[in-house]
Amino acid sequence: MYDFAIVGSGVSGGRIAFELTAAGAKCLLVEAGRAFDRHSYPPGELGYSTQMFWNGGLEISRDARLGFLRGKCLGGTSVVNQADLNRFDARAWDDWRGRSGIGFFQCAVMDPIYDDLRRQVVADEIPPQFYNRNARLFVEAFERRGYHWAPILRSQDNCHLDKGSDCIVCLGGCPRDAKQSTLVTLLPKARAAGLEIETEFEIDHLDDAGDHVRLAGRQRGHERQLQARRVVLAAGALGNTAILFRSREIAATLPALGSSFCCHPQFMTYGVHREPVNAHKGALQSVESHDERFREAGIKLENVFAPPIATAMLLPSRGAAHYQQMRKYRHIACVEVAIRDEPVGRIALDRRGKLVVDKPLTALDHQKVRHGLDIAFDLHTAAGAIDTIRCEQVFGLHLMGGCPIGTDPRTSVVGPDFHVHGRPNLLVADSSVFPTAPGINPSFTIMALSLRASRQWLTH
Ligand SMILES: Cc1cc2nc3c(=O)[nH]c(=O)nc-3n(C[C@H](O)[C@H](O)[C@H](O)COP(=O)(O)OP(=O)(O)OC[C@H]3O[C@@H](n4cnc5c(N)ncnc54)[C@H](O)[C@@H]3O)c2cc1C
Numbered sequence: 001m002y003d004f005a006i007v008g009s010g011v012s013g014g015r016i017a018f019e020l021t022a023a024g025a026k027c028l029l030v031e032a033g034r035a036f037d038r039h040s041y042p043p044g045e046l047g048y049s050t051q052m053f054w055n056g057g058l059e060i061s062r063d064a065r066l067g068f069l070r071g072k073c074l075g076g077t078s079v080v081n082q083a084d085l086n087r088f089d090a091r092a093w094d095d096w097r098g099r100s101g102i103g104f105f106q107c108a109v110m111d112p113i114y115d116d117l118r119r120q121v122v123a124d125e126i127p128p129q130f131y132n133r134n135a136r137l138f139v140e141a142f143e144r145r146g147y148h149w150a151p152i153l154r155s156q157d158n159c160h161l162d163k164g165s166d167c168i169v170c171l172g173g174c175p176r177d178a179k180q181s182t183l184v185t186l187l188p189k190a191r192a193a194g195l196e197i198e199t200e201f202e203i204d205h206l207d208d209a210g211d212h213v214r215l216a217g218r219q220r221g222h223e224r225q226l227q228a229r230r231v232v233l234a235a236g237a238l239g240n241t242a243i244l245f246r247s248r249e250i251a252a253t254l255p256a257l258g259s260s261f262c263c264h265p266q267f268m269t270y271g272v273h274r275e276p277v278n279a280h281k282g283a284l285q286s287v288e289s290h291d292e293r294f295r296e297a298g299i300k301l302e303n304v305f306a307p308p309i310a311t312a313m314l315l316p317s318r319g320a321a322h323y324q325q326m327r328k329y330r331h332i333a334c335v336e337v338a339i340r341d342e343p344v345g346r347i348a349l350d351r352r353g354k355l356v357v358d359k360p361l362t363a364l365d366h367q368k369v370r371h372g373l374d375i376a377f378d379l380h381t382a383a384g385a386i387d388t389i390r391c392e393q394v395f396g397l398h399l400m401g402g403c404p405i406g407t408d409p410r411t412s413v414v415g416p417d418f419h420v421h422g423r424p425n426l427l428v429a430d431s432s433v434f435p436t437a438p439g440i441n442p443s444f445t446i447m448a449l450s451l452r453a454s455r456q457w458l459t460h
Helices: 011-022 044-052 090-100 107-120 133-145 167-172 186-192 236-246 292-297 308-314 319-326 363-382 443-459
Strands: 002-007 027-030 066-068 149-151 196-198 201-208 213-219 222-233 259-262 266-272 287-289 299-302 332-339 346-349 355-358 387-390 394-396 400-402 423-428
Touching: 002 011, 002 213, 002 236, 011 027, 011 186, 011 222, 011 443, 027 186, 027 222, 044 167, 044 308, 090 107, 107 443, 133 149, 133 287, 133 332, 133 363, 201 236, 201 423, 222 236, 236 346, 236 355, 236 400, 259 346, 266 363, 292 299, 292 363, 299 363, 308 319, 332 363, 363 387
Parallel strands: 002 027, 002 222, 027 196, 066 394, 222 423
Antiparallel strands: 149 287, 201 213, 213 222, 259 400, 266 332, 266 387, 266 394, 287 299, 299 332, 346 355
């Protein structure tokens, strides 16, 4: 029997599989998506969106106001994300400590874990000579208005920007293996140390048998069952919550299951320029806001862009007007506004077992959106845009919560030891445990929680 079965191979699952296997545990990793690599990533935006993301590229909230993106492939969302690494600050930890009652959520305890990871994870800033025009306009506008900005630390090796690489293609898997996804970093090392990996295997539900856990699911159309002494759920906010809801006996003991869902809703704003901006060329993302006034207000501004199909979906126009707007693709600069949303979302299953996500924006969220958009449009003006466009479709890329961590089993699902309450053999340390939205990119903290949890599980 396996010591650990790990469900999900993304930021958390990859790290945990590596730590546990390297320490000598017999581990199996189960992943619902397919195994691609740089030679087999589906070509083109339509190809990768439909084959490497859940639900053919897009999931939506019950009221269809928010779209959600999450990777479905070996390596999970770490293969298709933008690889920005950010530490939580004291404001984020204080909020988590207050909400969860967990004392180790503080810089003094978590910073050494980030430091440890930083020694292992290859990451760098984009050198200023490789900022594309979209990034340069962002910086110029920030400086004209007296706001602070900073280069982004990105988990990537050598992107070959000097050879003219366009890193927007990496949103469908990096063809140069420069992005440090778990697919190219931790999973090969873990496999060499003995990790077994099964792909295209979607776990449906679990049964807790006391001294072991049974996992049931489907692999390439066939029903399959497995057993392991302990199961690590690393299937993300939506994945973990759905598996636990379908495990009815377990779900019945977890009153907070599905609660605290949040996603940093992102609002794209465009400034149209007379001269080409070519935001899709070169480094996709180089800089971000780094201003205490924005942090206090719960907003973050990012320098980013989207490929053509996503842009077509984001634009508010139809028919001939839409065609005219798309013709300006090369002339568009982008400022994205992300808000630190209140964790009032709920994940549930409907009668047919389909995921339903209720994610209303609160009055405070709307106030943050208005504030952020006012700043973004003023920045476009400062950068010399001749026109501006506000996108209609709103996205959540950082899916968090559903199994919030905390000391009180009435309001949380996972305890400070990263065990599901009352279930010592069911372990979780991924994005589903987030009790609130930090307002900061989550991956580096998911890695830190997963590292801390792995070390705890190996000793208990
Ligand atoms: C386009 C995009 C850009 C992003 N950019 C950044 C960024 O720059 N910086 C940052 O910090 N964050 C970023 N994020 C968010 C970040 O990638 C996620 O928060 C993070 O990957 C979550 O880690 P995780 O381990 O919880 O889940 P994931 O990495 O999503 O991994 C979960 C895995 O579980 C698998 N799974 C789900 N259900 C099942 C099941 N039933 N059976 C078997 N397997 C299952 C999934 O297929 C997936 O592979 C981005 C996200 C997106 C979509």
